[in-house]
Amino acid sequence: MSKIIDELTKGILEGNRNAIARAMTTIENEEDGYVRLLSNIYERIGRAYRIGITGPPGSGKSTLTNHLTKILRKEGFKVGIIAVDPTSPFTGGAILGDRIRMHDLALDKGVYIRSMATRGSSGGLARQATELADVLDAAGYDYVIYETVGVGQVELDIAEAADTTIVLLVPESGDIIQSLKSGLMEIADIFVLNKSDRPGAERMQKDLEYALHLRESDHDWHPKVYQTVANQGKGTEELWTEMKNHRSYLDSENHLVNKRDRRLKNRIETVIRQRIEFHFWDDKRKKILKNYLESEKEKLSPYLLAEKMLEKLLKTFK
């Protein structure tokens, strides 16, 4: 097994597309050896700059991703794209259709597009999205763009996974109070008002800027609002300039280092949490839970039952 994994690693570092593809599947499915694979490439990551693009459904995330990628390609960068779409909670299936808007990137050897389904994750990204971005990072892609599920509410995972987060809105996103409420306001480094050739764009821009102005912030980075018409490529050059500004801001005064340290810390915590849960729910404990649910007798409160089940484990922590 470890031999196959090490060969995959070698393939990734050489930029071999079949190896990259296979490695991503191994990681996404948590197949045998995936931890070794991630550890193998760990030393080689950190070079790629990661951009998150999020926003409500139909706001133009794929189209903007397509245009930004073309700009990055013109500047000579290799670009990886992780495009996330939702898994149906009922069937476990998914239709991943972001490629439709990225036709003209399909044959560019400097672009790698991978579609992911959320598979139960609810923060707008798939659980292993960061790890798949790591593979692209190790394979020498200069930029990785995450394109999230368009749920329009609290897509907080993206702010964690990306260095620069872009929040997309359209003139019809209207009701500014809503955007104030949904954590979207806090996670954006840059706002993009897309489809700005439609009526209401100016009003929306003013409302947004006003809302941003009201917001208390302890950062010295102040998100601005940019207007684009992504399907015509309008405004995307200006957006790219602002993205570069944000990157140099992060590079100054260790912001990027801090951000990546936080990411690292979160990942360690996540891995530990997942592992503990995985081992905790053995057959014996699953049975206890099942019996509890099926029992006709008067039940313990859920809190007491949880305490009881955790008793042995908690002792080892003391």
Add this chain to the structure above:
Amino acid sequence: MARKLRVLIAKPGLDGHDRGAKVVAAAMRDAGFEVIYAGLRQTPEMIVETAIQEDVDVIALSILSGAHMTIFPKVLDLMKENGINDKLLTGGGIISEEDVEKLQKMGVGKLFGPGASTRDAVQYVKEWADEK
């Protein structure tokens, strides 16, 4: 975690009749597959490149334009050339029995004609995956 079946659905050629492809895509999603829907006007090169990047198990093509005798063999060739001929190439469209036979001899999987049920297509992919 159980391995999810990943299926690429694409429509080569210049005609815009993608209703069938969409119906099959929805049926496969409902069967629990992850469907990468590439959409219209896909060239064999685009299809194979996408199949590599997405590491799909199955490539399903919808061809209504009559170009099946060019497109399927070309995709097969490119699959071999790129070392991904362990994936299943299947599809549907208006294809004569004679052509179906020829294509299957070349290595294409089952092909579904007009009136075929989506259930059969789903079942076929499942059985293929079980045997693999």
